Amino acid sequence: MIRIVGGGLAGSEAAWQAASRGVPVTLHEMRPVRPTAVHKTDRLAELVCSNSFRGDKLDNAVGLLKEEMRRLGSLVMRAAEASRVPAGAALAVDRDLFAETITGALASHPLVTIVREEILAIPDSTERDPVIIATGPLTSDALAADVARLVGGTHLYFYDAISPIVLAESIDRTKVFRASRWSRSQRGLVEPVGPACGVDDGEGDYLNCPMTREEYERFYDALVHAESATVHDFDKERFFEGCLPIEVMAHRGVDTLRFGPMKPVGLVDPRTGRQAYAVVQLRQDNLAGDHFSLVGFQTQIKWGDQARVLRLIPGLESAEFVRFGMVHRNTYVNGPDMLADTWQVRARPSLFFAGQMSGVEGYVESAASGLVAGMNAAALASGEAASAAPRTTAIGALAYYVSHADPAHYEPSNITFGIMPPLANPPRDKMRRKLALAERALADLDAWMARRGFARGRAAVGSALGADQP
Numbered sequence: 001m002i003r004i005v006g007g008g009l010a011g012s013e014a015a016w017q018a019a020s021r022g023v024p025v026t027l028h029e030m031r032p033v034r035p036t037a038v039h040k041t042d043r044l045a046e047l048v049c050s051n052s053f054r055g056d057k058l059d060n061a062v063g064l065l066k067e068e069m070r071r072l073g074s075l076v077m078r079a080a081e082a083s084r085v086p087a088g089a090a091l092a093v094d095r096d097l098f099a100e101t102i103t104g105a106l107a108s109h110p111l112v113t114i115v116r117e118e119i120l121a122i123p124d125s126t127e128r129d130p131v132i133i134a135t136g137p138l139t140s141d142a143l144a145a146d147v148a149r150l151v152g153g154t155h156l157y158f159y160d161a162i163s164p165i166v167l168a169e170s171i172d173r174t175k176v177f178r179a180s181r182w183s184r185s186q187r188g189l190v191e192p193v194g195p196a197c198g199v200d201d202g203e204g205d206y207l208n209c210p211m212t213r214e215e216y217e218r219f220y221d222a223l224v225h226a227e228s229a230t231v232h233d234f235d236k237e238r239f240f241e242g243c244l245p246i247e248v249m250a251h252r253g254v255d256t257l258r259f260g261p262m263k264p265v266g267l268v269d270p271r272t273g274r275q276a277y278a279v280v281q282l283r284q285d286n287l288a289g290d291h292f293s294l295v296g297f298q299t300q301i302k303w304g305d306q307a308r309v310l311r312l313i314p315g316l317e318s319a320e321f322v323r324f325g326m327v328h329r330n331t332y333v334n335g336p337d338m339l340a341d342t343w344q345v346r347a348r349p350s351l352f353f354a355g356q357m358s359g360v361e362g363y364v365e366s367a368a369s370g371l372v373a374g375m376n377a378a379a380l381a382s383g384e385a386a387s388a389a390p391r392t393t394a395i396g397a398l399a400y401y402v403s404h405a406d407p408a409h410y411e412p413s414n415i416t417f418g419i420m421p422p423l424a425n426p427p428r429d430k431m432r433r434k435l436a437l438a439e440r441a442l443a444d445l446d447a448w449m450a451r452r453g454f455a456r457g458r459a460a461v462g463s464a465l466g467a468d469q470p
């Protein structure tokens, strides 16, 4: 029997996968007995914010991930199709119908028992009775404390505010310059800087977006007039001064940002030989170097306004956002330190982490990790070995990233083509390159599924090479 703690996107998908393989599952969900700060219903797989599962074409990594999940028989994908609402090239759903579909499918499955209770400590597990922890970013305090005991306090992260991340290729390189503060990486100087969260401490190379006074004032004005999302009380409590959202800093005074994350000191623009009036720094954010985060730019501005305001930064006029800045509590383990690419805890293989708690970011990614964790827990319970999908697939690349990224700077990531191994002979055209990566991924997934004897689920309706593809 498999015990799954948390009936969100990951836990629900994991339960479905395990039960579909004939293994009995007990799914523990604490709602409605104990609510979270953001969930509003007692339904399984409730979407806490947007109703979008993002892009649904194969030229988009999350579109590829979804297609792979469909082939692997994902309940989340099936429910999403059944509750789909018009959203152009994206897959958006009627959130009530979506959660109802998942809840109904699991409640009526003869091998799934749903227990409404808060689990206070990680349950005992053995290889024949594995446990999956899928309690999400808002894991209850008691369980979070027990997980902290398992992984060591320093490995369980609580992030209150996160900075936006942009796609490297969408940065206008003619407007930015690469340098670290005080040219430290060249000259070995050590210059202490202020306490602001994530501000360049003089280590490593950054892309710097220099601003003139006029550009700064235009940006500042847009920032202080942008619409902010609501912060839940728990977030306020956990806010700390060194990590304030940029708009909060901006409201303290017109120059506050210039003495914090937009400090120009020590950054000389090689094209002018001068220090700019203000600078926004971009730091490489992923293994492949195709994501850059805006350093110290944690924000709770609503996403539409956020894109508009941040595109006023020189070099980011056409920025594509991989992740927007957000303020919320986020509990996750340091995947590279403790997880295998099968989503098992390396030191305790009968225990799995899945979903946001395992260190992925996003609805689809959470469900994808739950899918593989459920599949592998079922394998263990049946006396078989766990396995990981090839790294060339989106679902395999996600697991590889979580288990192999740099643990010292680990942050949850969405799926992107950047975390998949490059092609041997990539087409020069960007769209064709992405489609070639997707084609390789699906071929490798099919071969892996055939080797493992997995039945293939229903492939996408209109999600594959769509009419708008070249």
Ligand SMILES: Cc1cc2nc3c(=O)[nH]c(=O)nc-3n(C[C@H](O)[C@H](O)[C@H](O)COP(=O)(O)OP(=O)(O)OC[C@H]3O[C@@H](n4cnc5c(N)ncnc54)[C@H](O)[C@@H]3O)c2cc1C
Pocket: 005, 006, 007, 008, 009, 010, 011, 028, 029, 030, 031, 035, 036, 038, 039, 045, 046, 047, 048, 049, 050, 051, 117, 118, 119, 120, 134, 135, 136, 137, 138, 139, 140, 143, 328, 329, 354, 355, 356, 357, 361, 362, 363, 364, 366, 367
């Ligand atoms: C405020 C907020 C907004 C977000 N918005 C988006 C967005 O718009 N798009 C996006 O792609 N991602 C978003 N995310 C990130 C992430 O994709 C979602 O949090 C996603 O729901 C994670 O899936 P999960 O299964 O890991 O966790 P969840 O879906 O949160 O499921 C975890 C479940 O575990 C239960 N639980 C917790 N503790 C216990 C316990 N001790 N015992 C029993 N049950 C327990 C919870 O009640 C919950 O049902 C957001 C996250 C937050 C916090």
